[in-house]
Each structure stands twice: as structure tokens, then as C-alpha cells.
Amino acid sequence: MQSKKWWQNSVIYQIYPKSFKDTNHDGIGDINGVIEKLDYLKELGIDVIWLNPVFCSPMDDNGYDISDYMDIAPEYGTMNDMDRLIAEAKKREISIIMDLVLNHTSDEHPWFIESRKSKDNKKRDWYIWRDPKTDGSAPNNWRSKFGGSAWEYDERSGQYYLHVFSKKQPDLNWDNPEVREALYEMIHFWLKKGIAGFRLDAITFIKKSDMMDDFPSDSSDGLSPVDIGTLNQPGLLEHLHELKKKAFNQDIFTVAEAPGVLARDLPDYVGDNGVFDMLFEFGHVDIDLDKDGKWYKPLDRPLSGLKKVISESQEVINQIGWSPLYIENHDLPRSINHFLGQHVDGPIPAKLLATFYMLLKGTPFIYQGQELGMTNVNFPSIEYYNDIASIGQYKQAVEEGYSEEEALKTIWRRSRDNGRTPMHWDNGNNAGFSEHEPWLSINPNYQTINVQNNLTDSNSVFHYYRQLIQLRKNNEVLLHGSYDNLMPDDKDLWTYTRSLGNEKIIVILNFSDKTVPLHLPSPININETPLLIGNYSAENNEPMETNLLRPFEARVFQLKSEN
Missing domain, CATH: 3.90.400.10 (Oligo-1,6-glucosidase; Domain 2)
Structure with a gap:
């Protein structure tokens, strides 16, 4: 089991600074833009900011190619700005965690x-x-x-x-102790500045296999996936335990991006006997990808598959640790289109997804704009895209015989730029993000989906997230209660409970776009049971029918003790 920690009762907000708020009028978001919006984040109710990389970088991969770990990229500001952000956030009882890339550097480092x-x-x-x-x-x-x-x-x-990633991102040799010591020294530099911890990027790639033989190719390019000799290799955990001992040996928060780690392996990575406080899992967000992570060969993703992946993880978390809860980040499309369909939008579906993941066991992460219901963007050609991975996938799809139109549609569906379009602050010029032309085009729907509209509408997605955050913080059962998946084979409904002692909360979710009947397993009865929150309750005056769920409807009930 994992002892209780301060961050378990927190909600974390991820900021992709390049797209958050521009204050020096160059079309690129900056650290001062984050400072300017701290009060907005405080109103939302978050406790921690995860700041994507702001280190010096040539920006081949938008800051994940670091040329100086101990200085700030001029596009984002100065070290004085960073110090001021840490101090101003602390005044509002908001902590900062930084994004740390330890697998590789820039080739300009x-x-x-x-x-x-x-x-x-x-x-x-x-x-x-x-x-x-x-x-x-x-x-x-x-x-x-x-x-x-x-x-x-x-x-x-x-x-x-x-280079596991871009050719401008050469991989560090973690088997060299001098490399490891230099990285530990850098980590302590940042901890002394008062940050609360780190998000570790691509950490399961740091140990490489010594095997350098040929491997069967899986495609017409004659190549095979790099994962075979670089992901989750023998010796990885030894490196990670030394990292914990020498660099993370104080009361900080660590969450790792760890592709390739299965639910059954979580005890080796998280908890009091593991390495990190939490580990990002990818099963639920990559359920539509083939085994090699190709976007242009999408797989069907029925609700039953999503329920299975999440439930397996929650069952492990029930026993050994804690989980980061997320449905969006800087590497993913917008959740409303990712999970519910490319043509779905609106506050009701956005609130359904918020209810689904915010009430699971773990610490919720909210990605910038998610609290507004921001959606994917369909740029008219590949020239509009900045993301190196999107461009690479597009080219590979065309080389394998897809038409340019077909390849572009796959980019619409899965591009990382979907989540990187600039934040919508208002319905004015450039969505209030910048007075200069932004580095990446704005989503055209900014005039309806923006902060200004969300703040003034009491039924908005923003205010629903606020309610969910307060609901979590005011109910111990939603923090530490166990998860139980009900009706796992239902193709439309996802129903689960959170239980702690005599307390039980039930979450009922209709993932379909049609009205469906609700038949709960005995002895559960929601008649005359208090509705804690629902995504339709404040939207219209239609009476709620106990045994019917409207399209994309979510309901949460406090069950009576006899249930």
C-alpha cells in the first residue's frame, strides 16, 4: 500500500506554455502569460501546475530537445521570470512541477x-x-x-x-555514471528553486539493449520499431532506483511518462516500494492505435475495450498505489473527439468525459483548454501543421499508398497539434492569445468556445469542472475509496462505484449518442437517492427519468448505506 501524500488531494493543471498566453507580442506564449492567468487557475480550483519544458532549446520538438537544462528559452522569458512564477504561484497555494527530459538532449547541447x-x-x-x-x-x-x-x-x-526520437535528439548513455551524476546535479538545482517535483518524459527509454543485430522489418521501409531494443530493457529499474535515491530523496512529487509498462508491472514503479509517485499509463489513450503506434491505421475502440483497460488499472491501483487520471495532454487529440467521435462537440459530451475520469481513483490532470471543451482542428493541408510526429506520420502514410486526402484525415483525427492550438481566452482577435499572428493557427470555433464565454455561463464546462473538483475534495470516498466496475459488458453504459467503509458513490455514464434504458444490478436502487452532480441537471427543465439516460448523460449518486 502507499501512504497518504499531499498530492493525492490535488488537481493538476498542465500548461503547454507555447500556446497558453503571449504577453510580449511575438505570437508565442511565455512564462509571464502563465503568471497573468494564475488567478484564473485559482478560480478553477487547481493545486499544481505541470509546466511543459521551458528550458533553452532549438525547438525541433517544441522544447523536448534541451540545449541547456539550467536556463530558460528566450521565447519564454528569463530565469527571473521563472523565479517570479514560482513565487507568485506559491502566494496562491499553487505548486509548480517541471517537465524533465532525461532520455536525450538536443544535438546543440x-x-x-x-x-x-x-x-x-x-x-x-x-x-x-x-x-x-x-x-x-x-x-x-x-x-x-x-x-x-x-x-x-x-x-x-x-x-x-x-536517436529514439528526432535526429536532433541524441540519446544519452545512462550506463555512463558521469551522465547520471550530471543529471542528478541539475535536478537538485531546480529543487533548490522551490519547485514541487517533476514529470519525467519518456523515462522507460533510458536503458538500451546491447543487442544490435538486425530485426525483421514490419513495413516497406525495411525498418523495425525502435522499441524492441530501447523500451523497458533489463537494467532499467536499477537506473531508476538510483535516480530516486540520489535525486528524488525529499518530499517532492514525481509522475513519469512510462510507455510499455503494463498494469501488472505497476508495483515495481509506483508506491512506497516503487520509484515514482505515479505513472502515466497509455492503454486508454492508445486503444485506437495499432501495435506500432501508427495513426493512419486506426483500430475500432468500442466502449467495452476502454472500460477493460481502465478497470484493470483501477483494480491494481486499489491495491498498491495511486494513478494520474487524464484524458488529454500535449501529445494527444482533444478528448471529446478522441473518445466520442470526430464530429461530436458541445458541453454535454465534454461534461460526460469530465465526470468519467475525474471521479476515478487517482489524481486528476486537466490539460489547458480541456476545461472549456476545446475540440480538434481540421487544418486544410499538412503545411499548417508544426508537429514533427504529425508530419512524419503523414509522409509515411503517403509513402505506403494512402492518398494525401486520406493521410490528412488521419492527422485531423490524431495529430498532437490538436491539443497545441493556442488557448481560447475570448472571442476577439487571435482568441485573446496574442496581438501577433500565433505560431500555430487558432481553431476557428474560438468565438463560441473560450474562457470569456465559459466564465459568464453558470452551466459551462468550466463551472462543471469546478463542481467536480469540489465534489472530489469534499468526499473522502472519491479520494481513497475502491473502484468497482458494474455491467462491464454493456455496450453503451459505463457504471462504476467508489466505496469506502459504509460510504458508496455510483457513477452512471451513457457513452452513446442515443437515449438508452438503465437497468442497474440488484440491490442497487437510485430511486429517491440524492443526485450529487449530473451534466443535464442544469441544462434544461426536462424531468430526469430514473430508468432512461439521455445522449451522453452522466449522473452521480450518493447511495444509501443499505445499498
Whole structure:
């Protein structure tokens, strides 16, 4: 079991600073924009801000290619601005956690610049270099996560370096103790500034296999997924436990992005005997992807599959630890389209999803704009897209025979830029994000879906999130109660309970776009049971029918003790 911690009663708000609020009129969001909107976040009711990378970076991957861990990118401001953000947030009882990339750096980081100078450079072994094959080709046929070979040839030294992601993101060699010590020193630098912890990016990639043989290709490009030799490799947990011991040895909060970790493996990663406080799982958000994560080959994602993935995770969390609850982030499309369909929008479906995930066991994460019901955007051509992964997937789809129109539609559905379009603050020019043309185009629906409209409408998605946050904080059963999935085979309804001692709350969700009958298993009876919250209750004057659920309806009841 995991002992109770301060962050278990928190709600975390993720900010992608490039798209949050621009204050210096260059079309790019900045740290001062975050400071300007702290009171808005306080009104929402959040406790912690997860700030996406603001370190110095050439921005090949929007800041996940770091060239200096101990300085701020000029686009975002200065170190003085960062210090002021930490202080101003603290005044409002809001903590800051930073996004930390430990798997790789930018190829413009001083460490890599030294490493590539020569084979005998002191920092050569800080990265992963290999000789070419006898025919001059790459050491093996691994495909990078962003497409193309995971190996980049360096003319100057005659070797290849490994990059799981972009060729401008060379992977660090975690088997070198000097690398690890340098990273630990950097972590302590930030903790001394008063941040509350870290979100760890792609942490399960840090340990690489020594196996460099050929692997069967899975596509016409002759390459095989890089995961086979870089994800969850033997020795990973040894590195992670040292990271915890030497860098995370104080009362901070850590949550890791850990692709490849299954629910059954969670005890090794989270809890008092694990490494991190929480671990992001991907089963529920990647349920529509094929085994290699390709967007352009979408799989069916029936509700039963989503329920199964979430319920398996919740059952493990019941026993051993805590879970981050999320349905959106900077790497995902907007949840309303992701889970309910590309053509679905409006406050009712947005509130359904909010109810579904905010009342599970764990700590909720809200991604910027999610609390407004922001949706995907359908840009007219690939030229409008900035995301390196989207462009790579588009090119690969076309190379495999998809038409440009077909390839673009898959980008509409799954592009990371769906979640990166600038925040909608009002219905004015550029949605109130900037007085300058934004770095990424605004979603055209900003005139109806924006902060200004949400704040003035008491029935808005924003105010519904506020109610859910208060409901969680005022009910111990929603914090520490166990999860139980009812009617797991129902194709339209998701019904689950949270139980603690004699208290029980039931969450009833209609994931379909039609009215469906409700038949709860005996002995549960919701007649004359208090409705705690519902996404239709304040929308219209229609009487609620006990045994019918309207399209995308959500209801939450406090069950009587005899139930």
C-alpha cells in the first residue's frame, strides 16, 4: 500500500506554455502569460501546475530537445521570470512541477557538441555511438519514433549515433555514471528553486539493449520499431532506483511518462516500494492505435475495450498505489473527439468525459483548454501543421499508398497539434492569445468556445469542472475509496462505484449518442437517492427519468448505506 501524500488531494493543471498566453507580442506564449492567468487557475480550483519544458532549446520538438537544462528559452522569458512564477504561484497555494527530459538532449547541447568532436573526446561515451556495418549502413534497422532510421551518420567521426526520437535528439548513455551524476546535479538545482517535483518524459527509454543485430522489418521501409531494443530493457529499474535515491530523496512529487509498462508491472514503479509517485499509463489513450503506434491505421475502440483497460488499472491501483487520471495532454487529440467521435462537440459530451475520469481513483490532470471543451482542428493541408510526429506520420502514410486526402484525415483525427492550438481566452482577435499572428493557427470555433464565454455561463464546462473538483475534495470516498466496475459488458453504459467503509458513490455514464434504458444490478436502487452532480441537471427543465439516460448523460449518486 502507499501512504497518504499531499498530492493525492490535488488537481493538476498542465500548461503547454507555447500556446497558453503571449504577453510580449511575438505570437508565442511565455512564462509571464502563465503568471497573468494564475488567478484564473485559482478560480478553477487547481493545486499544481505541470509546466511543459521551458528550458533553452532549438525547438525541433517544441522544447523536448534541451540545449541547456539550467536556463530558460528566450521565447519564454528569463530565469527571473521563472523565479517570479514560482513565487507568485506559491502566494496562491499553487505548486509548480517541471517537465524533465532525461532520455536525450538536443544535438546543440554542449555535452553533445563535445561528444561528436572525436572518438576519443571525454564526452564521447555520454551518448550512444556505434560503427557502421561493413557496407557502411546503420548498425541496425531500428525505426525512430518520428519515422526514418533511429541512427544518424556523423561524417566527421565516421560513426552513427542513436536517436529514439528526432535526429536532433541524441540519446544519452545512462550506463555512463558521469551522465547520471550530471543529471542528478541539475535536478537538485531546480529543487533548490522551490519547485514541487517533476514529470519525467519518456523515462522507460533510458536503458538500451546491447543487442544490435538486425530485426525483421514490419513495413516497406525495411525498418523495425525502435522499441524492441530501447523500451523497458533489463537494467532499467536499477537506473531508476538510483535516480530516486540520489535525486528524488525529499518530499517532492514525481509522475513519469512510462510507455510499455503494463498494469501488472505497476508495483515495481509506483508506491512506497516503487520509484515514482505515479505513472502515466497509455492503454486508454492508445486503444485506437495499432501495435506500432501508427495513426493512419486506426483500430475500432468500442466502449467495452476502454472500460477493460481502465478497470484493470483501477483494480491494481486499489491495491498498491495511486494513478494520474487524464484524458488529454500535449501529445494527444482533444478528448471529446478522441473518445466520442470526430464530429461530436458541445458541453454535454465534454461534461460526460469530465465526470468519467475525474471521479476515478487517482489524481486528476486537466490539460489547458480541456476545461472549456476545446475540440480538434481540421487544418486544410499538412503545411499548417508544426508537429514533427504529425508530419512524419503523414509522409509515411503517403509513402505506403494512402492518398494525401486520406493521410490528412488521419492527422485531423490524431495529430498532437490538436491539443497545441493556442488557448481560447475570448472571442476577439487571435482568441485573446496574442496581438501577433500565433505560431500555430487558432481553431476557428474560438468565438463560441473560450474562457470569456465559459466564465459568464453558470452551466459551462468550466463551472462543471469546478463542481467536480469540489465534489472530489469534499468526499473522502472519491479520494481513497475502491473502484468497482458494474455491467462491464454493456455496450453503451459505463457504471462504476467508489466505496469506502459504509460510504458508496455510483457513477452512471451513457457513452452513446442515443437515449438508452438503465437497468442497474440488484440491490442497487437510485430511486429517491440524492443526485450529487449530473451534466443535464442544469441544462434544461426536462424531468430526469430514473430508468432512461439521455445522449451522453452522466449522473452521480450518493447511495444509501443499505445499498
